[in-house]
Amino acid sequence: MTRSPYRLLALSLVVALTVSACGGGGEGAPQGGPGQVTVATLKAEQVGLTRELPGRTNAFLVAEVRPQVSGIVARRLFTEGGLVTAGQPLYQVDDASYRAEANSARAQLARAEATANAARLSARRITELAKVDAVSQQDLENAVAAQKQAEADVGAAKAALDAANVTLGFARITAPISGRIGKSSVTQGALVSAGQADALATVQQLDPIYVDLTQSASELLQLRRELASGRLQDNQSLPVTVLLDDGTEFDHKGTLEFSEVSVDPTTGSYALRVKVANPDQVLMPGMYVRAVVGSGVRDNALLVPMQGVARDAKGDTSAMVVGKDNKVEVRPVKVSRALGSKWLVEDGLKPGDRVIVEGLQKIQPGMPVQATEMGAAPAKPATPAAAAAADKQ
Template identity: 45%
Template sequence: MVVTTQAVEIPTELAGRTAAFETSDVRPQVSGVIRARLFEEGALVRQGQTLYQIDPSVYQATAAQAAANLASAQAVHAAAAAKAARYRPLAQMQAISKQDYTDAAAISRQTAAAIAQNRAIVEAARINLRFTRVPAPISGRIGRSLVTTGGLVTASQANALTTIQRLDPMFVDIQQSSSALLDLRQRVGGGQGKIPGAAQVALLLEDGSRYAYTGTLQFAEPMVDQNTGTVTLRARFPNPQGLLLPGMYVRARIVQSAVPNGILVPQTAVARDAQGNGTVF
């Protein structure tokens, strides 16, 4: 048997949980009664797709009133501006007092400001009217509806109307003990190995089968959970068939380090003594 040195990867198997790539709780931004639910529960929805229709009648009336107030302000300003324009040459000829012209000019500026205020009110009314159509914030698979047609919803309510999750790709949050991570970093720092440039992650599902796609380690949190003494590592996996669902228990096999000059021998060529020390023969 010829023994040679080669780079030897050191894998680690850790427990983890799957998590959605994106999650959005859908909430209303205005208050009102739900008139229609415009999606099928469990279906794929697109970003911007209308999910619920809130009764718009009150907001339509408010927008119409705001538009009428704007038109009235514009009419008042037109009259005030015309009066100020007529007073200006008269004040220059001293046919009227300068105070009369100053008052007319001030009223003209006030009515111009009133137009700006009413335009802002019109825009706010239009925004609220648009909010009566509740859109999907993200694309993904939508869950069950937690409100029915005829239900009353309020702006910024705590309870979500429904939840949308993007399931391709998927995250896997992996827990590693801080002691194991510290040991790894000490070994790497001591020259006993090196960290691969882009760590690949293999996944074992709950039934023991291996997931068909390989993931990539994204990052490790820079802090230790005080309750569990673990550090969370996050990996990203493609999920085109939708096999992975949020909350699944999995086991991740990660190559976190590699020994550049390792020696591999067949398992049958290693004998161990009573103390567990290995001997190659």
């Protein structure tokens, strides 16, 4: 009983020496063999490049309804917010005075026609008498001149009647274009005047509809340089995808109509206009949208998953690749734009490079690794029974 403490002390020393011998490989020795990583092997492919631009919707046609005569609004002939067609009556202005003017002009025309008919008959008789020298030459000339003056008076009376009818027609205000009409700024009984500043209502054609976009002028210059160098092939004729404010894709594709020829000096951007079919009138003027516009097609492009590219505090980007002898290498890379979940590589990588996308926290440059291709089924881990059998062998 007295020697038991010494026996416990000796046993503790043996255990300590055993543990020390098991860990004697040094701190830098790899534990458990090569690190397990997932890689993405880069392949050259053809990529269609697009740019997502902000914009606002604008009506295809806009017409303000204004009175061309003065008077009291007798009736409003449309429903606010409804659809109207070109030529459809919208307002009726009290036209009593204009109708009286038209009737007066019609009476003046009838009088002028009667006078012209009498002058015509008189000139015919005097012409017959002049053939037998029964009247003087002066009388003949006066009769012919009176006939022509009477005919001119008929023309003037017709023109006056036409003008009166036009003015009378303006008393019924019609829709200048087809589209959806907004609220009315006047009610029945209001006094309107020709040339007034305020419009009575506004009609907008919403199918199709315009989407006005803005793009940086520097981005345009870069695009032109790439097209001129042959790195890109033009694909601006492709349909334009419109994204709504909530991120959903609009059902109908648009077409690029034109690009502005000048740059806004205050913003350094220029405008593009896209025309989009809008049969259900989901898009309304003034809505904020984004449009995906094609900028070019690049051949032999390299795309690397975003998780395989790291960025330091200075903004420099790099990637870890599996190099010779399955050891980790660090490559400085240059990427330009995001295409979905991948970066477009401009420099630093080449086809066939295996970029590490998973397991980056467990590796260091120069460390040997065992790589599994991204998307491939991972190797099944060994069961405890299989591991014990392997140890016995």
